[in-house]
Amino acid sequence: MKTAVAIRHLAFEDLGLIEPWLRRQGWRNVTYDAGVDDLRTIDLAQVDLLIVLGAPIGAYDDALYPFLADEVDLIQRRLASARPLLGICLGAQLMARALGAAVAPMGHKEIGFGPLTLTSPGSASPLARVGAQPVLHWHGDQFELPAGCASLATTPACPHQAFMVGEQAMAWQFHLEVDAARIEQWLIGHAGELQQAGIDIAALRRAAARHRAGLAQALDAVLTDWFDRVWP
Template sequence: MRTVWALRHLAFEDLGLLQPWFTRRGWQVQTWDAALDDLQALDPLAPDLLVVLGGPIGAGDDDRYPWLLDELALIRRRLAAQRPVLGICLGAQLMARAAGAAVAPMRTPEIGFSPLTLTPAGLRSPLAPLAGQPVLHWHGDQFALPAGSPALATTTHCPHQAFMVGAYAMAWQFHLEVDAARLEAWLVGHAGELRQAGIDLPTLRRDAARHGAGLAQALDAVMTGWLAQLGWA
């Protein structure tokens, strides 16, 4: 039985659609709360796959949240051992930082559903099924690219939307994992951010209903392709 660990930063920003995806395939899933659990006590090489999830804090906020240093150390050890890692949003930014790349605020947050533009490298990657598929963007920071890792996808507001380190580590600035049927928890949990950014909630709800099925299919295709690349098909 393969194992996957999820590092969670906020209760409702969980594995989402990835939870049943792994369960259907017989994986054992364990979730750790990065802010509450003792990350120093965890063996970063223990699970087959580590998934680092999103959250509303910055990847460089360790002066305010000192446990981020433990999380970065865990991710850094995992990458050094070339053990599979998936980072989503904040998780992708932490992966970039652990790999020596900078993370910085954007001029304006990117929140809502819109498609990616895949680069030539992206079209040759497990992200190829995302061509033309609107995905959920929800971030105010962006990462620079680790040395040797080309951009796989871009948008007008954010030129670096995804990267891979070898075949074993993949980072998404966007969200494929969000279950459209549970989006309301995000709308409540991030009410202040949405109000400040002037985001129209009815539009987000309509777009989630419109694109939810396509996102689930895209997630399945991306994950299936990546695991095949890892030899786990």
Template sequence: MKAMGIQHVAFEDTGILAPLLAARGWQLQTLQAGIDRLDDAETADLLIVLGGPISANDVHAYPHLRVLHALLRTRLAAYRPTLGICLGAQLVARALGACVTPMGAKEIGFAPLSLTDAGLASPLRALVGIPVLHWHGESFTLPDGALRLAATPACAQQAFAIGHHLLALQCHPEVDATRIDTWLIGHADELQRAGIDPRALREQAHRYAAPLAAAARDLFAAWLDALPPPTPVAAAPIATAVPA
């Protein structure tokens, strides 16, 4: 089966997902947002939309977001398996008609999630008590028909799901925390503006990398196991309209 990842910056990659998918026989292709054409992404057996330092609302500054919004609306209307992480989750929420807004403060660092009852019954139960990487300054409202799965004190919307085909995660369980320096270097300006010492984040990453990787593998394995079987669908032209 074919999985496609849409990547916005090089270091926010599929992380521990890549070897997990390979071990299960998935072929993973990574596309660069704003550069690569996304035509085949509409009918991929699995689409993974990754994080990045832009806003899901920045459609005028970053025109590729219009294409991504339309692509996600088409996939989700067809119940095609889709995973959104951080910016990817915000794009999914916006494609479903929800609002993406600034939180007023950055949530950056490792902290555990508080799971709802639905979250405890979902694959996210693997993350109970596990500090997960958070790195965002915006959040989303819960889309109609979505199940809220998790929160933190700083952010009420950390994860949601619709059926078995869609999972949206504001946090970063996919991160390979042994490579956290790529994030610390790539986001150096943001860390400085937020008054966050990269040495503290590096120490957290060293402490939590192993338990987070093990829990995240269990999370994503359980979610992949529950995916509906792929259904061949002919690709249709991707619209360019953006939700108001």
């Protein structure tokens, strides 16, 4: 049985649709809560897939959240091992930081459902399986591309939405994993941010319901493609 380890920062920003997908493949899922669990105890040799999830904090906020240094160290060691790694939102930004790239505020928020525009490298990547399906965007920071990594996707609000390191490591700025049936947790948990950004909560709720099935299908297609490449 393969094991996936997720690093979670916020209770409702969890594996979402990824957890039942992995279970259907016969995987075991283990979650560590950053800032609570000691990430230094993770034996990466026993981890088949490491997943670093999102959070409403900055990738360089070590002074406020000292555990981020342990996360960056964990990610650097995982990247050095050339074994499977997936970073989502903050996780993607931490991957970029671990590879020496800058992460900084965009000056605006990108919150809501919208499609990705794939680059040429993106069209040859597992993200091609997303197709025209809108994904959930929810961030105010962005990463620069690490050296040697190509941008896989873009949106009008953010020039770099994803990158890969070889076939084994993938970073998503967006949220493909969100279970739209649980969007209310996000709407409650991020109420202050949504109000400050002037987001229409009712419209966001309706969009989540409209895209629920499509997101699940897109996630299944992307992960199936990626896993076929990593574990042929």
